[in-house]
Amino acid sequence: MAVRYDTPSLMRWNARAYDSSFGYVSAHGAPLIELLDPQPGERILDLGCGTGVLTADIAARGTTVLGMDGSAAMIEVALRHHPGLDFIVGDGANFRLLDTYDAVFSNAALHWMGRDPDAVIRCVRTALAPGGRFVAEMGGAGNCAALTSAMMTAWREHGLREPDLPWYFPTPAEYATRLEKCGFTVRLLEYFDRPTPLDECQNGAADWVRMFAGHLLDDVPAETVEPLLRRVNELAAPALRRESGWVADYVRLRFAAVRA
Template sequence: MLKTTSVPMMAHNDDDEWSPKNYDKHASFVPALGAPVLRLLDPQSHERILDLGAGNGVLTIELEKHCSSVVAVDASAVMIQAARRIGCQDARVVDGHDLIEDTDLATGQFDAVFSNAALHWMKKDPERVIQGVNKCLKPEGRFVAECGGYMDLCEVRSGLHMALKKRGVKNPDEYDPWFFPGVNTYTRMLEQNGFRVEYIELIPRLTKLNSDIAGFIETFGFSFMKPFEGDEAMQKEIRDEVQSNLKFSQDEGTWSVMFVRLRFKAVKIN
């Protein structure tokens, strides 16, 4: 059985605001949640696998122990540098939206494409991402992933939207980096882009945080702060406000968020 030490993809961001230090501090709860999707992948020793959204490469290193070869891709150059530092054999800066045009990868050479906690960051054009995955896979190759699904982070996300509207931002969705599809939506997208869905499910999962809501927002919700770039006091005020408004939903002494994960396995048919 694979060790559950995965770190999810760092989203594409023109300014590459992802911080490995913040991630280690506020989000080390993530690795223990990767076991089910790793079991669903069931990597074999002869296989070549694309790790889409490899983050700092910790999961890639584990996959390399079980497969013939693994290519790690991520949109964050900072995280790919971290992956190379820990010894990933092949780690590349590639945005999932651009995978379809990658002449080295999108050539039907992979037995499987694996993605953990990454696809929901690829909001710009999710179907283009699926099309790119399809081009990377061999016939009957499998696409196995877990990402945020419908109603994921509902309380935190709603709190951030409300905080921005309160401060004059008319359309907070412009700064919301996440795409959280439901079963019907993502099944349709997969089937319309050359896949047969063998398994797909929404899984609610209350998750205890390492620190608090403010730390979670600092690590994952930084794009919501773009209207207030340079105003550190306002950014802190927003984080603290969202946290304060969510105190009623927390157990004494702990901070938790309700994740809803979309987990699936699909097979390339054309």
């Protein structure tokens, strides 16, 4: 087991709640692993690996995998749950590894790396051997539009400045252009709605905000947090609440590209 804390934790994540209530994120990664089609003996980097659920699935195909994540909390859980696999804390926009990889895989993580998407793609390219694959899924343009619009309105109604949302949800054309400019050939690019049941979120949109945008609540006066989140639920409910429960309005961008 190799642990190298190369960079300090970039983000604050509740890794335990992530696995217990938001396990759907990695559960939805199975088709992406099929697209990756990992072969025994290949070296694969899982970028933004979180708690390592998919990293372990890729390793089970007989590959050698390194999981990298910007959150030390996520990596600590990954190491505990998957002893024998290699994980590292690292920034997707600023890393250089000693080895080169046959493929870089990334599920539900690239949209968190929007500060400098080209830097991320450049780092991935450097990590790949010639002909290496970059296979990923991320939020695409319009992802969680009802959720984020409910947030904006609720913040405004409570007299708060609209929050700076931390995500980057590009259009297919935009991301394909970035990939091509950075030296990739795009082999497949899909852009699709994926309504996602929030089965474990009894508090619906409010639970989603706490998990994925919890840091935005740091600037909210303590006594305002609960009413604010209740209002997010009220505003989001008409679009996202069904008889069966809450369903988030996810839109995904999935691609497979090859290092030219």
